Amino acid sequence: MEAWRFFKKTLALVMKGSLAYYAWCFFLLAIVFIGLKFYTAQLDYGLIVTNMRDQVSWGLYIANFTYLVGVAAAAVLLVIPAYIYHFDPIKEIVVLGELFAASSIIMALMFVFVDIGRPDKFWHLLPFVGKLAFPDSLLAWDVIVLNGYLILNIYVPVYILVKSYYRKEPNIKAVVPVILLSIPWAVGIHTVTAFLYNGLAARPFWNASILAPRFLASAFCSGPAIIIIIFQVIRRISNVKIANEALFKIAELIAYAMFLNLFLMGAEIFKEFYSDTVHLAPLTYLYEGLHNHKALVPWIWASLSMNLAAFFIFLIPKTRRYLVTLNIGSLLIIVGVWIEKGLCFVLPGFIPDPLGEIYEYMPNMTETAVSMGIWALGLLIFTLFMKVAIPIEAGTFFHSKHETRNE
Amino acid sequence: MKMLSAGFLAGFVGVGTSCNHVIDEEFLQKHFLEMTDEEKQRVVRRLEEKYLREYGKTAHVSTGAAKPKTLWGYGLDLSRCIGCRRCVYACVRENNNSRYKPQLHWIRVIRLKKGNLINLENAEHYYNPETVPEEDFIYMPVQCQHCENPPCVKVCPVHATWKEPDGLVVVDYNWCIGCRYCIAACPYKGRVFNWTRPNIPKEELNPAMHYLGNRPRIKNVVDKCTFCIQRVRSGRYPACVEACPTGTRKFGNLLDKNSEIRYLIENKRVFRLKEDLNTEPKFYYFFSL
Numbered sequence: 131m132e133a134w135r136f137f138k139k140t141l142a143l144v145m146k147g148s149l150a151y152y153a154w155c156f157f158l159l160a161i162v163f164i165g166l167k168f169y170t171a172q173l174d175y176g177l178i179v180t181n182m183r184d185q186v187s188w189g190l191y192i193a194n195f196t197y198l199v200g201v202a203a204a205a206v207l208l209v210i211p212a213y214i215y216h217f218d219p220i221k222e223i224v225v226l227g228e229l230f231a232a233s234s235i236i237m238a239l240m241f242v243f244v245d246i247g248r249p250d251k252f253w254h255l256l257p258f259v260g261k262l263a264f265p266d267s268l269l270a271w272d273v274i275v276l277n278g279y280l281i282l283n284i285y286v287p288v289y290i291l292v293k294s295y296y297r298k299e300p301n302i303k304a305v306v307p308v309i310l311l312s313i314p315w316a317v318g319i320h321t322v323t324a325f326l327y328n329g330l331a332a333r334p335f336w337n338a339s340i341l342a343p344r345f346l347a348s349a350f351c352s353g354p355a356i357i358i359i360i361f362q363v364i365r366r367i368s369n370v371k372i373a374n375e376a377l378f379k380i381a382e383l384i385a386y387a388m389f390l391n392l393f394l395m396g397a398e399i400f401k402e403f404y405s406d407t408v409h410l411a412p413l414t415y416l417y418e419g420l421h422n423h424k425a426l427v428p429w430i431w432a433s434l435s436m437n438l439a440a441f442f443i444f445l446i447p448k449t450r451r452y453l454v455t456l457n458i459g460s461l462l463i464i465v466g467v468w469i470e471k472g473l474c475f476v477l478p479g480f481i482p483d484p485l486g487e488i489y490e491y492m493p494n495m496t497e498t499a500v501s502m503g504i505w506a507l508g509l510l511i512f513t514l515f516m517k518v519a520i521p522i523e524a525g526t527f528f529h530s531k532h533e534t535r536n537e
Numbered sequence: 538m539k540m541l542s543a544g545f546l547a548g549f550v551g552v553g554t555s556c557n558h559v560i561d562e563e564f565l566q567k568h569f570l571e572m573t574d575e576e577k578q579r580v581v582r583r584l585e586e587k588y589l590r591e592y593g594k595t596a597h598v599s600t601g602a603a604k605p606k607t608l609w610g611y612g613l614d615l616s617r618c619i620g621c622r623r624c625v626y627a628c629v630r631e632n633n634n635s636r637y638k639p640q641l642h643w644i645r646v647i648r649l650k651k652g653n654l655i656n657l658e659n660a661e662h663y664y665n666p667e668t669v670p671e672e673d674f675i676y677m678p679v680q681c682q683h684c685e686n687p688p689c690v691k692v693c694p695v696h697a698t699w700k701e702p703d704g705l706v707v708v709d710y711n712w713c714i715g716c717r718y719c720i721a722a723c724p725y726k727g728r729v730f731n732w733t734r735p736n737i738p739k740e741e742l743n744p745a746m747h748y749l750g751n752r753p754r755i756k757n758v759v760d761k762c763t764f765c766i767q768r769v770r771s772g773r774y775p776a777c778v779e780a781c782p783t784g785t786r787k788f789g790n791l792l793d794k795n796s797e798i799r800y801l802i803e804n805k806r807v808f809r810l811k812e813d814l815n816t817e818p819k820f821y822y823f824f825s826l
Contacts, residue, residue, distance in 0.1 A: 176733035176756045177715075178639075184729050187720040247715020247730070247757025250564060254695040254714055261568050261696045261712070269694035269718050331814045332688060332724035408656050485647055485679060485726045486657035 135530055136295075143527060144517050155513065158506040165503015168496045169244060177247055179496045185489035186480040190497040191245035193472035194504070195238050197352065199276070199323045200345060200471065202234035203316040204353020206283065209309060211383055217376040221300070222523055224309065225287045229515045230360060231316075232283040235276055237508035244500055268326040275319045282312045287515075291522045296529045320345050333479045335412035344394040345471070350387035351437075352467035354380045355460040362457070368520045378451050384463065385444035388437060412478035420482065425490045430474045436466030568696065569709040569748065577748070584752060588742070591753075596744040598752055601770045603703035609764050610704075610798045610819045611775075612787035612807070613678060616826035619783055620669040620676030622646050627780030628680075631765060632751040633743050635735030643762040644680040644777060645726060651675055678785075680777075681706060681727035681762035682810060682818030689719035689728060698759075703770075704791075704819055705763055707749040713758040720759060724811050725818075728761045764788070791819065 147155075172179050182189045205227045212223045243249060254260035255273055264270040286305050293300035324342035331337050358377050365372045402413045414420050419427050443449045443459035450456060473493075482488050493501070521527035562583060567576065581598045588596040625644045628634070634641040647660040651673055660677075670676070687706050690698050697712040698719060720728045734756040746752040747767035754760050765775035769788070778786040789796035798821070801807065805823040 176731070178732035183732070184720065184726070187717040187730060242716075245716070247717070248713065251695075251712070251714045254568075254697070254712060261571075263694050263696045267692050267694040267718070269692065269716065273694065326718075327721075330688070330692070330722050332722055408658060411658055479721070482658060483726060484657075484724045485645065485662070486660040487662045487726075 132530065139527070140518055143521065144514050147517070151517075155510065158510040158513070161506035162503050162510065165500045165506065168499040169503065172244070172496055172500065173249070179494075181491055181494045181497065183489055183491075185483045185487055186477060186491040188245070188476055188480070189491055190473065190493035190501055191241045193476045194501055195241035195245070196323060196475065197468050197472050198234045198238040198241065198508075200320055200349030200467075201353045201356060202231045202238060202279070202283075203320040203346075204349045204351075205231040205234065205357060206312050206316040207350065208354055208357060208380065210313060211379060212376075215376075215379050217379070218373055219371065221290060222370050223372070223376070225290055225519055225523065226360070226364065226516075227357065228283045228287045228312070229519060230357065230512060232280060232287075233508050233512035233515065235280045235283065235319075236511060237504055239276060239280070240504045240507065241501070244504065268322060268329055271322045272319075272326055275315070275322050279312070279315050279319050282308060282315060286312065287519065291519055294522050294525070295527065297525070297532055317346065320349055327479065330479075332484050334409035335478045338398060340394055340398050344391065344398070347387055347391035347394055348467050348471050351384050351391055351440075351463050352471075354384050354387075355440075355463040355467075358460045359457065359464075362453075364516065364520070369524050370520060374451075374453075377456065381444045381450045381456055381459065384459075385441060385450070388441040388444065388463070392437065392441065411482050415481050415488070416474060416478045421488060423481075423488050423490050425492060426474055426477060429469050433466045433469035433474060436462040437470065440466060563711070566711050568712050570699070581748065584748075588744075588753065592737070592739045592742045594739070594742050594744050596742070596746055596752075599745075599747045599767060599770070600749075601747065603701050603705070604770065606790075606792050607703040608791040608819070609683065609769060610789060610791040610802075610821065611683070611764065612789075612798050612801045612821045612823060614785045614787070614825045615675060615677060615822055616824045617783045617785040618646075618676045618678060619785075620646055620648060620664070620671075620674070621782065623780045623782060624678060624777035624786065627776045628762070630741065631743055631768075631776035632763075633735075633737050633746070633753050634760075635731060635733075635754070636738065636741070637736055639732065641729050641731065641735070641760070643727075643729065643760075644678055646676050646678045648674045648676055677822075678777075679725055679727075679810065680820075681723075681764075682725050682816070682820040683764060685817035685819060686815060688722040688724065688814075688816060692718045692722040694718065701749075701766075705749075705766055705769075706761070707763055707766065708758075708760055709749065710752075710754050710758045710760060715757040715759065717759065724814050724816065728759050730759050731756055733757075 180189065208227050209224055211217070212220055217223055243252070246252065255262055257264070262270045262273065264274065286308055289305050290300045321342045324345040327333070327336035328338070328341045358380055361372045361377060364370055399413070402410050411420060415423065416426050416430050440459040440462040443455050443462070449459070477491060481490070518527070566580060572580065577600045581600060584598050585596050588594065625642055625646060628644050629636070629640065629642065632643065634643065645662065647657065647662055648664040649660055653659065683704055683706050685704070687700060690700055690706060694716060695712060695714055697714065698706065698708045700706050715730075717730060720730060731754050735754050737753060742753070743751060745767055747763075747770070750763045750766035768775060774788055778788045787797050787801060789798035791798060793799065801823060802821060805825065807821040807823040809818045809821060
């Protein structure tokens with residue numbers, strides 16, 4: 131049977147690799163193992179082993195979730211410029227982008243899963259079987275759009291890859307509607323995730339209309355920045371040719387997105403600090419510290435500096451078109467946006483809490499280890515995706531009926 | 538390698554479900570509002586057996602429904618509160634809240650400097666003087682306000698929390714998935730989370746329980762003040778009302794024209810916390826003096 135043969139060959143494909151490949155996989159596996167160890171302890175004792183408490187009831191897990199939804203959204207939105215500017219090779223870019231989006235969504239969902247106190251009751255979230263509160267709860271919306279997005283992003287690359295496996299030219303017409311659907315859907319997942327916070331009147335820091343646009347702007351920075359790095363890794367270790375021009379164009383687009391992101395951030399800062407109402411407290415906590423509690427202050431300023439530096443690197447053609455500075459800029463953005471949209475976004479929603487208490491939160495060992503475990507598992511999944519997808523794309527891994535003809 | 542990672546995933550799911558003893562029944566238990574009377578009785582029996590095993594006490598778990606023509610309302614006289622926190626501890630005992638590390642409080646008394654009421658930014662939560670009351674401060678107890686328009690209920694992704702016909706906002710602890718979205722949505726800090734398995738000394742277990750109220754909770758679910766559903770549905774006052782030494786706390790049926798709470802609303806100048814959020818609390822603060 132071909133399915134069995136495909137499975138066997140896939141297995142052989144992912145089991146065989148260079149020393150660097152083995153080292154990379156085992157490195158990731160080790161981190162996954164450590165994460166799993168901490169996660170089982172968390173299941174045993176409860177979420178008390180984290181630093182989250184009633185005052186700050188979401189922390190590093192939800193911060194990572196928010197960031198990854200943005201990354202997943204942006205990875206697909208890259209398809210638009212790829213078409214407009216005729217990046218070559220377009221098919222490969224679509225496949226890589228969508229598989230990366232799929233991996234990010236899987237990570238995002240895992241972050242929700244570890245944050246939930248009762249994973250044994252997870253089935254309550256299933257429509258019809260459980261009792262999904264659609265359309266009242268934005269979390270219910272998120273469950274639906276994220277899983278839908280995952281399906282879309284698996285469907286397209288699988289279609290293209292299966293066709294290539296059979297050595298047929300994929301009928302683009304068959305997937306174009308799905309690709310076109312996945313573009314507004316990408317905007318949708320990030321908007322819904324923003325609304326999840328945005329709709330809470332109890333939390334003035336999140337209850338600002340600027341939230342969803344800002345989410346999209348910052349996602350357009352971090353997602354493509356990760357893609358720039360990944361494209362370079364892939365073209366180094368495989369035959370996939372991705373032109374420098376494509377990377378430079380992506381960097382240019384990041385510069386515009388970062389401008390928008392910084393502008394929206396400035397607009398928010400102006401409104402809150404100038405009007406100076408009771409709702410200023412979370413922003414004061416974030417940027418200056420509140421009643422001598424300053425845990426986030428160094429983080430937000432570091433993030434702001436990274437984002438600004440990256441903005442100029444990507445704005446100036448000379449630094450944008452030079453791989454070393456391009457990569458420095460990308461790393462600055464990946465970290466800068468992670469801080470801005472992770473902890474520096476989630477925590478001020480809770481600090482001070484609705485009755486004015488300040489509980490300073492920083493993730494502890496458990497949360498760090500579990501989070502790193504999820505990142506490692508996500509990267510491992512993406513690595514395995516690539517290990518199969520690239521040979522298919524390159525035409526070296528194909529249906530057995532072509533075997534004799536080619537040998 | 539792929540096999541290995543598949544193994545991990547299986548492990549992942551397995552760990553999530555394996556730590557439950559009465560796995561099938563508890564795991565597959567229906568939502569409270571969807572159970573038939575018979576199913577409710579079976580669940581009650583299971584719980585009562587479990588409490589007998591764990592605490593050596595015969596508990597009675599009621600599933601009593603709301604009484605008709607009843608809408609519970611609460612009054613709190615800020616002129617009288619002396620900040621002694623007797624209500625806090627009476628509540629803990631009555632409601633079988635976790636006692637040690639951490640002790641769960643459904644009532645929080647905050648201390649405010651005189652001249653300041655609406656801006657809670659300078660509220661003190663852990664004041665601890667030799668004696669109360671103190672000259673320069675007033676005290677404001679805050680608990681679930683049982684909003685008519687509760688933001689916590691709206692955000693729950695699985696309908697694990699809802700407003701009963703008598704206005705009480707309750708949680709089905711067995712349906713809660715522990716996502717804590719409701720905690721983020723509540724403007725009054727009315728909800729607390731069982732971050733670990735709650736602990737109650739055997740001799741202190743209160744055996745008069747309600748399914749939606751003070752039965753011992755489980756690990757990693759949310760809970761909250763229910764205006765002592767186990768008491769008020771059988772004609773008693775909430776424990777905090779009874780415990781208060783100064784008569785600060787009032788309670789009654791908002792639909793009953795002759796109730797004390799109606800008298801207060803009509804004759805005192807009452808206000809509700811964070812009225813600008815349109816949550817319509819049924820918790821009225823007032824000053825008698």
